[in-house]
Amino acid sequence: MSGTDFDTHGGDLDVHGQVSVDEVELAEELAGAGITGTGATASADAAEYALRLGDDALMLAQQLGMWIARAPELEEDVALGNIGLDLIGHARSLLHYAGTASGRSEDDLAYWRDEPEWRNAWLFEQPNGDFAHTIARQLVAASYLVELYAALAESTDPTLAAIAAKAVKEVDYHRDHATQWTLRLAGGTEESRRRMVVAIADTWPYIDELFVDDELVERLAADRVAVLPSTLRPGFDAVLDAVMAEAELEPPTGRTAFVASGGGRRGSHTEHLGPLLAEMQVLARQHPGASW
Amino acid sequence: MTSPADLSVVERELSPEEEQFNDLIAKDSRIEPRDWMPDAYRKTLIRQISQHAHSEIIGMQPESNWITRAPSLKRKAILMAKVQDEAGHGLYLYSAAQTLGISREEMMQQLIEGRARYSSIFNYTTPTWADMGAIGWLVDGAAICNQVPLCRASYGPYGRAMVRICKEESFHQRQGFEILLELMQGTPAQREMAQDAVNRWYWPSLMMFGPPDDQSPNSAQSMAWNIKRFSNDELRQRFVGMLVPQAEVLGVTLPDPNLRFNEETGEYDMSEIDWTEFNEVLAGRGPANAERLRRRREAHEDGAWVREAAHEYARKQAERALAASGAVA
Numbered sequence: 001m002s003g004t005d006f007d008t009h010g011g012d013l014d015v016h017g018q019v020s021v022d023e024v025e026l027a028e029e030l031a032g033a034g035i036t037g038t039g040a041t042a043s044a045d046a047a048e049y050a051l052r053l054g055d056d057a058l059m060l061a062q063q064l065g066m067w068i069a070r071a072p073e074l075e076e077d078v079a080l081g082n083i084g085l086d087l088i089g090h091a092r093s094l095l096h097y098a099g100t101a102s103g104r105s106e107d108d109l110a111y112w113r114d115e116p117e118w119r120n121a122w123l124f125e126q127p128n129g130d131f132a133h134t135i136a137r138q139l140v141a142a143s144y145l146v147e148l149y150a151a152l153a154e155s156t157d158p159t160l161a162a163i164a165a166k167a168v169k170e171v172d173y174h175r176d177h178a179t180q181w182t183l184r185l186a187g188g189t190e191e192s193r194r195r196m197v198v199a200i201a202d203t204w205p206y207i208d209e210l211f212v213d214d215e216l217v218e219r220l221a222a223d224r225v226a227v228l229p230s231t232l233r234p235g236f237d238a239v240l241d242a243v244m245a246e247a248e249l250e251p252p253t254g255r256t257a258f259v260a261s262g263g264g265r266r267g268s269h270t271e272h273l274g275p276l277l278a279e280m281q282v283l284a285r286q287h288p289g290a291s292w
Numbered sequence: 293m294t295s296p297a298d299l300s301v302v303e304r305e306l307s308p309e310e311e312q313f314n315d316l317i318a319k320d321s322r323i324e325p326r327d328w329m330p331d332a333y334r335k336t337l338i339r340q341i342s343q344h345a346h347s348e349i350i351g352m353q354p355e356s357n358w359i360t361r362a363p364s365l366k367r368k369a370i371l372m373a374k375v376q377d378e379a380g381h382g383l384y385l386y387s388a389a390q391t392l393g394i395s396r397e398e399m400m401q402q403l404i405e406g407r408a409r410y411s412s413i414f415n416y417t418t419p420t421w422a423d424m425g426a427i428g429w430l431v432d433g434a435a436i437c438n439q440v441p442l443c444r445a446s447y448g449p450y451g452r453a454m455v456r457i458c459k460e461e462s463f464h465q466r467q468g469f470e471i472l473l474e475l476m477q478g479t480p481a482q483r484e485m486a487q488d489a490v491n492r493w494y495w496p497s498l499m500m501f502g503p504p505d506d507q508s509p510n511s512a513q514s515m516a517w518n519i520k521r522f523s524n525d526e527l528r529q530r531f532v533g534m535l536v537p538q539a540e541v542l543g544v545t546l547p548d549p550n551l552r553f554n555e556e557t558g559e560y561d562m563s564e565i566d567w568t569e570f571n572e573v574l575a576g577r578g579p580a581n582a583e584r585l586r587r588r589r590e591a592h593e594d595g596a597w598v599r600e601a602a603h604e605y606a607r608k609q610a611e612r613a614l615a616a617s618g619a620v621a
Contacts, residue, residue, distance in 0.1 A: 058365075061368075062360060065359040065360055065368070065372055066359075066360060068356045068359060068372065068375050068376060068379070069349075069352040069353050069356040069375065069379075069587070069591065070356075070587075070590075070591045070594075071591065071595065072591075072594070072595025072596075072598035072599055073595060073598070073599060074349070074379050074382055074386075075383070076595075076598075077376065077379040078376055078380055078383070081372055081373075081375065081376030081379065082376065084372055085369060085372050085373055085376070088365060088368060088369045088372065089369065092365050092369070095365075106365050107364045107365060111363075130594075131595070131598045183605070184601055184602050185598070185601050187608065188600065188603075188604045188605045189597070189600050189601050189604045191597050191600075191601075192598065192601030192604075195597070279361060280360060280361065283361050283362075283363045283421055287363070287479060287481060287482065289479075290478050290479050290481075290482055291364075291474065292363040292364045292366075292367055292421075292471075292474055292475075
């Protein structure tokens with residue numbers, strides 16, 4: 001522990017005192033693990049697309065952060081925290097890029113947009129519920145994100161491609177974490193299985209919205225900037241079917257009943273988003289113009 | 293330094309294991325889990341390490357209070373990383389204690405039933421964002437002063453866990469300092485918020501070093517066993533010595549009108565610490581004692597069905613594996 005021993009009145013103190021910090025290990029953490037590109041400016045369409053993906057990641061991260069110090073095991077405090085951190089990293093990179101089109105920062109976009117300006121899909125604003133609900137949401141979200149980022153890594157937009165190439169490795173781990181827990185909860189006790197079945201039923205209606213194409217993605221996909229969400233569905237279904245089969249769970253029926261319209265991408269949200277934003281934005285909005 | 297032999301006043305033959313233990317301590321080497329050790333040494337370590345682990349776990353609460361409201365995405369990420377580190381520290385420490393023959397379940401039970409102690413500092417509340425800065429700068433700063441010498445603690449698993457923990461703690465302290473620096477360079481409201489947090493956390497952080505040396509009953513034995521290396525008052529002096537120049541850089545005032553460097557003694561003169569408050573918080577009457585335990589108990593109880601599911605799943609898998617190997621044989 002060189003550098004951490006005490007030298008009470010040493011003249012060579014830096015402003016932080018006698019602490020030894022491993023710069024290499026911290027570099028990534030402090031930078032938020034962000035890829036901010038090569039200073040490229042997003043087109044209006046690419047910015048809108050990045051906003052969708054960034055909002056998905058941020059809303060999920062915001063909710064996973066609530067588990068820290070409340071998880072069923074210390075290992076899960078660490079795991080859910082890690083997953084949330086990865087997602088904040090993705091959100092920061094995506095929102096930074098989205099902001100280049102309008103001269104706004106990641107924080108301008110995160111803290112100073114109201115509900116109708118948010119572009120996340122409904123899945124990502126659904127509450128944590130019990131651990132089974134969090135796991136069901138994670139299973140769907142991570143499985144979708146693996147398909148998305150794997151395909152987006154081939155984007156003709158170099159910034160989006162770089163963000164996706166980094167993110168895909170992380171969401172692959174998130175998917176594994178959710179899969180492992182799905183198997184344990186479904187195959188554990190009667191109680192855990194009952195809860196997992198309810199969670200799957202409650203989560204499934206939010207799947208379809210993730211795979212809806214609209215004019216924006218069609219325009220971007222024509223230039224191979226974005227990925228058409230509908231093309232990700234077969235890969236997603238194959239993975240989910242396999243997990244469900246191993247867990248001996250039946251997919252709920254009638255799952256396309258009420259959210260297939262894809263309201264989130266147009267700024268129409270469930271009642272959960274408002275309180276989430278109110279909590280996230282409250283301090284920043286109390287001090288307009290302040291830096292932190 | 294007093295050698296352990298000096299403490300065993302009874303004149304008797306030492307067993308070979310005892311001799312080996314004393315010899316390792318005298319040479320300032322490490323005691324490892326399979327080595328023989330006196331019961332009192334084992335008990336002291338279990339108490340100290342588990343209290344330290346509990347402090348990490350309870351210590352997550354005052355900071356997790358601000359994760360959802362962190363005022364920028366960068367701060368949110370750093371705070372999440374920090375609180376998550378604390379869970380990791382709890383894990384290393386529980387593991388180190390487990391090598392002494394106590395289970396994590398047992399320690400957790402002691403904590404939620406209120407039979408175990410944790411650092412009293414976490415019974416204070418975090419009403420403002422500046423508390424994230426003050427906790428990092430003052431509380432983690434004090435923890436570093438306490439913990440760096442523990443990297444050389446005679447019990448191997450403890451010392452090694454502390455090396456890793458100290459590395460991360462210095463990052464925690466730095467991020468706290470940065471939060472305060474940013475606030476002190478900000479708007480008048482931000483500066484006021486920072487000073488207010490420093491006012492509230494300064495004295496409790498000095499109390500983290502424990503009672504004055506002449507009132508610290510366990511210190512002598514722990515020092516003889518090379519668990520503790522410096523006295524409470526020595527460490528407190530070092531901490532204050534570290535804070536003073538940093539407070540100047542920040543532009544905050546440390547809330548002690550009598551604080552000044554005494555050229556003659558080479559130490560800082562300071563006001564008397566009000567130990568009544570410390571004792572009140574220690575006795576469970578601090579601002580958040582009940583809330584901290586309630587929340588820990590709730591997380592533990594709400595998560596019971598998940599832990600049972602994992603346990604049952606593992607049991608079934610093992611059963612299947614056994615049946616399969618039986619079928620093959």
